[in-house]
Amino acid sequence: MQAGPKALSERTTEEVEAAALATKLADEMLAADAFIFSVPLYNYAVSQHAKAWIDLLVTEPRFTVKVPSPISKRPAYLISARGGAYGPGMPKEGWDHVTPWLRRIFEDNWGLDLQLIDVELTLADVNPAMASLRDLAAFNLKQAHAAAKQAGEQLAARFTKSLAAEPGQA
Numbered sequence: 001m002q003a004g005p006k007a008l009s010e011r012t013t014e015e016v017e018a019a020a021l022a023t024k025l026a027d028e029m030l031a032a033d034a035f036i037f038s039v040p041l042y043n044y045a046v047s048q049h050a051k052a053w054i055d056l057l058v059t060e061p062r063f064t065v066k067v068p069s070p071i072s073k074r075p076a077y078l079i080s081a082r083g084g085a086y087g088p089g090m091p092k093e094g095w096d097h098v099t100p101w102l103r104r105i106f107e108d109n110w111g112l113d114l115q116l117i118d119v120e121l122t123l124a125d126v127n128p129a130m131a132s133l134r135d136l137a138a139f140n141l142k143q144a145h146a147a148a149k150q151a152g153e154q155l156a157a158r159f160t161k162s163l164a165a166e167p168g169q170a
């Protein structure tokens with residue numbers, strides 16, 4: 001059985017290309033001071049795109065679970081958009097498998113300072129069966145926009161403060 005990554009000389013062209021993409025993704029993450037993850041709920045789980053991105057990134061030596069997270073404590077926002085509603089008391093409470101799983105990755109594995117912004121009932125305006133939920137959807141969207149604005153202001157304040165604290169900065 002293979003104990004670790006294959007030696008470079010033994011890799012196929014596809015494996016070399018995949019490793020190069022993982023390196024690019026890891027470099028992008030390391031270059032960011034903060035993160036905004038906007039992730040949809042698809043069939044009660046993360047989209048294949050988000051899953052593939054994470055699956056590839058964690059193969060990169062700097063992002064494996066075997067080493068301390070290189071992006072620990074950086075601010076991050078998870079904007080989770082879903083057509084329905086999954087909060088307490090809803091018929092499908094507990095069916096949202098995006099938020100709990102991404103919290104394991106973003107908070108527990110990567111140590112990010114994570115804030116959640118949920119956008120629910122996004123299908124109410126286009127799905128006639130959800131017509132009675134349109135006012136609630138509009139209220140929800142307004143709340144999500146307010147939460148996003150507040151998060152942006154907090155982030156700006158945080159960086160302004162840390163820049164001001166750096167020697168040589170005004």
Ligand SMILES: Cc1cc2nc3c(=O)[nH]c(=O)nc-3n(C[C@H](O)[C@H](O)[C@H](O)COP(=O)(O)O)c2cc1C
Nearest residue numbers: 039040041042043044045081082083084085122123
């Ligand atoms: C393939 C697919 C599966 C979906 N599955 C769900 C679902 O299980 N639950 C839900 O509430 N919404 C579901 N939706 C709706 C999306 O979560 C909703 O449109 C959300 O706003 C996603 O953002 P987007 O419109 O930018 O893709 C699904 C949408 C698609 C395209």
